[in-house]
Amino acid sequence: MDKVFEKKYARVPIIVPIALFAVAAVAIASLGLSGIKTTTTSTGIEDHLTASDTAELSDGRLEFLKPKQVHLSWSTNDVYHTMTVVWWSQFPLGNKVVYDTVSHDRSWEYAHVAEGNSYQIKPSVDRHGNPITTQFDGWYHEVELTGLEPGTTYHFRVGGLGVYSQEWSFKTIGLDEKVDFVMGGDSRRPWGGGYEIKVSPTAISNWPWARDWVTTEVAAEDPDFIVFIGDMVNEGRNQEHWNNWFDSFQERLVTENGRMIPIVAIIGNHEMGAYPDEESTYEWFKGVFANPGNELWYSLDFPNLHLTALSTTGQCIGTWWSGAQIEAPQQDEWLREDLTGSDAEWKIVAFHVPYYSGYVTGTGYASEIYLKHWAPIIENSAYGVDIVATGHVHDYMRSYPIKTTEIEEVETDNPYSDYTGYLAHYELKGDSEEGVTYIVQGAWGAPTDPYVKGGDCDIRDFMASAAARPSYTLAEITDGGMHIETKDIAGPTLDEFTLPYTIDNFPVPEYEYVI
Structure with missing residues (x-):
């Protein structure tokens, strides 16, 4: 049809x-x-x-x-x-x-x-x-x-x-072009009539200006395309929210010479309806964007790059465990076939809700369903995935190369997950080709989630870099490598590395970027 x-x-x-x-x-x-x-x-x-x-x-x-x-x-x-x-x-x-x-x-x-x-x-x-x-x-x-x-x-x-x-x-993309592109997400306005800011008084929240500044800086990079990793808006059923977002991007996601930059759009939980589970449907997102296939999980092939998009919404803005239990297994076999079908030198899997971030696993949050289902697939060396790019948490994080060794079912105090959770056990690899680098980039203008020592969102031992300020991540395919740089909207480089690489030790970031 x-x-x-x-x-x-x-x-x-x-x-x-x-x-x-x-x-x-x-x-x-x-x-x-x-x-x-x-x-x-x-x-x-x-x-x-x-x-x-x-x-x-x-x-x-x-x-x-x-x-x-x-x-x-x-x-x-x-x-x-x-x-x-x-x-x-x-x-x-x-x-x-x-x-x-x-x-x-x-x-x-x-x-x-x-x-x-x-x-x-x-x-x-x-x-x-x-x-x-x-x-x-x-x-x-x-x-x-x-x-x-x-x-x-x-x-x-x-x-x-x-x-x-x-x-x-x-x-259009050239047949042998070495593409460069920007990854990022979470540009939505604060929710709860200011409640979200009261919960995190140290968060940066100057919406929509932070969003617009990020978009302007991204366009100045002149990328071939952007990968927007969900939560464009606060409520997917609210047309005014979409009007504001698209009006802003039509104006700002354009280069100095008038070139409009394509958007690879990935659905987030806030695109599903209204909080926590009102009028929840994928159709809001599918109506305003045009993606391949079923428009929720799909892939695109560029020269030497295979990009896979997945859906992680929990089927509602509330990102519910029960919704993730339905959503994740629907994509398992497709994900295996998609990764098997590509022989690209570089592979990136992108989805909204991360399982490796400043928040720990084993709490019964819906992200652990995606951990259980997808980490064994994504980290299978036969598929050759290099990077997992996510958002949802409103900050930036890059992990060292990770190999998940065990996903342990544990008891939690979370009634929404039937008091069940999944705890990740992992090893850090000194060779990037022996593990997967996980990136969280959810700082396109939404109120930031600061890293707080001893807090729920904290620096973790697998982190190579962390920052809690509006930013974006620029990736460039080079001869034999992929160069990745994360930039603050004020100009400074927050993080920079090139795949592949080796490392002898795993120092964790300082708290210097806590705002």
């Missing part, structure tokens, strides 16, 4: 709804536009645009009709020949992307056009089968561009019926 029919909840009818069309027609008529074509053929730009389809609404008179929240991703595992564009608009007036290898001033001047689908986000039931009453306003649009040339820059606009966005560009 075509992905669009699986994913969407209300497709655009062939004829635009009369009421909406009337509004659009009156508005467009005020600009003197007429004779706009609505054909769905895609043999050439002339089949979609006429000379009267040329007022780009730059004067702002119909600004409310213009496409917003434009972002890029890959909805199929082909980063060389495809790019997917998603955006939002108030009315379903057009599902077109016009694009070319040269820049143009007007929409009809582009050499190519692609047409996709419009849909509304209106999931009917939550994960328990209960009816959902929340519905998102407006229309989302998804268009996949195919047949692109590798390593090529394209200029594009989105829209239709004379209402087009500004121009941006994107670049």
